[in-house]
Amino acid sequence: MSFGSMSELADKLKSIRAILFDKDGTLIDFERTWFAFSYAMAEKAADGDEAKARHLMDIGGYDWEAKRFRGNSVIAAGTVEEMVALWHPYADMAAQAAIVAHYNQASLEAGPRSAVAVDGLYETLEALHAQGFILGICTNDSEAGALKTAQLLGIDHFFAGFIGYDTAARPKPFADPLIYFAEEHGLELSQLAMVGDNSHDMEAAHAAQAGLSIGVLSGNAGADILEPLADIVLPSVADIPALFA
Known part of the structure; x- marks a missing residue:
């Protein structure tokens, strides 16, 4: 503008x-702070399935070819609630709320310690x-x-x-x-x-x-x-x- x-x-x-x-x-x-944490969460959501974890990272906004998060993607710019809705679309409201609480706690414990x-x-x-x-x-x-x-x-x-x-x-x-x-x-x-x-x-x-x-x-x-x-x-x-x- x-x-x-x-x-x-x-x-x-x-x-x-x-x-x-x-x-x-x-x-x-962002990249140095959040990639490892995001991938660990994706692996857990995928029950250890590496291909599925990579897919979750992809739809969440990670460009594997460029090795960086896309601008305005869910992981880069969204909320934890939006990420849970994207990665766990079939979970009911109560289950999603529990996952959000878990992600928030995990983020609170790991994110600040790895912040660059x-x-x-x-x-x-x-x-x-x-x-x-x-x-x-x-x-x-x-x-x-x-x-x-x-x-x-x-x-x-x-x-x-x-x-x-x-x-x-x-x-x-x-x-x-x-x-x-x-x-x-x-x-x-x-x-x-x-x-x-x-x-x-x-x-x-x-x-x-x-x-x-x-x-x-x-x-x-x-x-x-x-x-x-x-x-x-x-x-x-x-x-x-x-x-x-």
């Missing part, structure tokens, strides 16, 4: 008081915090998973809030998580920037009429997906302090 003028971009930047970050692919390296931060993450958050921005995490992982990941990476003190798919009424791409954060911190939505690596993040920003949507190329989606949706696209979050400066 292009601006009519540089002054329009400057006006948007000046209005921002808070920045919400997606987690996976934005703050942490994107380059320059600590310095980026330190700079933005020093610039006076209110920072938050808005993810389609669980709220507990977001908090634990931040704690284990030593960055939790930078954030004023953690929003998971289970925090607000509906997860991204709905507006609810952004509205929730704005209300919690007494902000206008026009004062809020959303940063993410998938279309879900940009769509949530537009649905909430947030002040700014920033796409980053550190995750699963490329510029071809992000540029039509984002106000601006940057290589990674490490470029954000300079943008606001």
Whole structure:
């Protein structure tokens, strides 16, 4: 999405008081953090059948030829509930709920421990915090998973809030998580920037009429997906302090 003028971009930047970050692919390296865990879950869902496990990974969004997750795929951008519905379509509601609880617990135990931060993450958050921005995490992982990941990476003190798919009424791409954060911190939505690596993040920003949507190329989606949706696209979050400066 292009601006009519540089002054329009400057006006948007000046209005921002808070920045919400997606987690996976934005703050942490998605491939290095989640492949092993996702495949272990797929193997369990497939009862040890390797061919079936590879198929589950494929429909979940892993490109075996490219050796990376596809942008906007269920594993890359969806919720645990969406992944369970995809991998266990014949389970009844009670069984799916039990599987969701199991996946959430497994994710909470394994995901944060294997989290790999994107380059320059600590310095980026330190700079933005020093610039006076209110920072938050808005993810389609669980709220507990977001908090634990931040704690284990030593960055939790930078954030004023953690929003998971289970925090607000509906997860991204709905507006609810952004509205929730704005209300919690007494902000206008026009004062809020959303940063993410998938279309879900940009769509949530537009649905909430947030002040700014920033796409980053550190995750699963490329510029071809992000540029039509984002106000601006940057290589990674490490470029954000300079943008606001």
